[in-house]
Amino acid sequence: MSAHTPRYSFLPPWVLKKRLLHEGDHEETQLCYQHIQQLLSYSYLPETDSAPHGYASLPEAGCHTPAHRRVMHLKNLTIVPDLYYREDRKADNHQLRMAVRQDADTDNMFEYLDIIYKFFDGVFDYKSFNNSNATISAMTHYGRGYCNAFWNGAHLVFGAGDTGMSESPLFLSFAQLDIATHEFSHAVIDHLSPLTYSSQSGALNESVCDVFTIMLGHYRSRHASHQGDWHIGRTLFSEQSGIKALRSLSSPGNAYNHPVLGKDKQVAHMRDYIELPDNPENDNGGVHCYSGIPNHAFYHFASALGGYSWEVAGQIWFDTLRRGNLPPECDFLTFARETMAVADENYDEEVTAVLMSAWHAVGLEP
Structure with a gap:
């Protein structure tokens, strides 16, 4: 290796x-x-x-x-x-x-x-x-x-x-x-589409993994976006811990608040983004923390579209990877613009407008 x-x-x-x-x-x-x-x-x-x-x-x-x-x-x-x-x-x-x-x-x-x-x-x-x-x-x-x-x-x-x-x-x-x-x-x-595991590209890497995970859960339950569970790690914690999930795409930063583990550190908006040192002590620049921003954008997009998350919204996310235009050190804005390009090429103006609104909701202007 x-x-x-x-x-x-x-x-x-x-x-x-x-x-x-x-x-x-x-x-x-x-x-x-x-x-x-x-x-x-x-x-x-x-x-x-x-x-x-x-x-x-x-x-x-x-x-x-x-x-x-x-x-x-x-x-x-x-x-x-x-x-x-x-x-x-x-x-x-x-x-x-x-x-x-x-x-x-x-x-x-x-x-x-x-x-x-x-x-x-x-x-x-x-x-x-x-x-x-x-x-x-x-x-x-x-x-x-x-x-x-x-x-x-x-x-x-x-x-x-x-x-x-x-x-x-x-x-x-x-x-x-x-x-x-x-x-x-x-x-x-x-x-x-390899994404370097640090800073915003690493957070995108984490986010896309969370998005696929959520989609599979919706796919198995056949729940539409407004019905489906938007949490990661629902069954990870012991009952006595009282923790319900590790991450939330619908409400990043509010998955848990525990006397031992502290409060969920994810953020949902670019106004809360702070450049962190790119080292293991700081989660390689916050890859698990700032993944909440694109996570929340996907949540807004899929929920506003309605229907199943793995259909239009999920296909746009996957095709953004598949078309191969993402640089390894891709930042959030570049990723957002690439999703917009995929939506514009394959779907109508309504879908593109909903996607634009989803990125605006997390503080990005693609």
């Missing part, structure tokens, strides 16, 4: 930093926070040795079999064993599945990958993460008490959360459909 290949962390660093400040030097939380810093700094560690902070990198996925999906149970390891837990193979028109033992996270993830694949194929005519039917590889039970998920350029990787590991657990398993969709979407962006 190239040292320049970015990795994408589902959790923003401030979530675990807040927890560390509240709980003190909790080992698992400290390890996970340090690993998020490594992910954000694109730090690649040796693949065969233990990492200095307890979490090692993972090898690249090979597409040596015609498998559609593979899921590995890591048994709380941070290096990869040589046996896949469940694997899809197409040979002689039969689907073969391997199962070592029952495990809810691994079995669920096996099904989630199929749901995600069929969504991108059916809605956008895009097959797997590279549009060439590459095998989708996922790994569950990464690390001990690991509270995060990430795409490392080859695998979707999920921790099992801290339930049973902490006296006051906050996180359930990260092996959930919306989180898997978000991380898979990073892989799609990497292959379709």
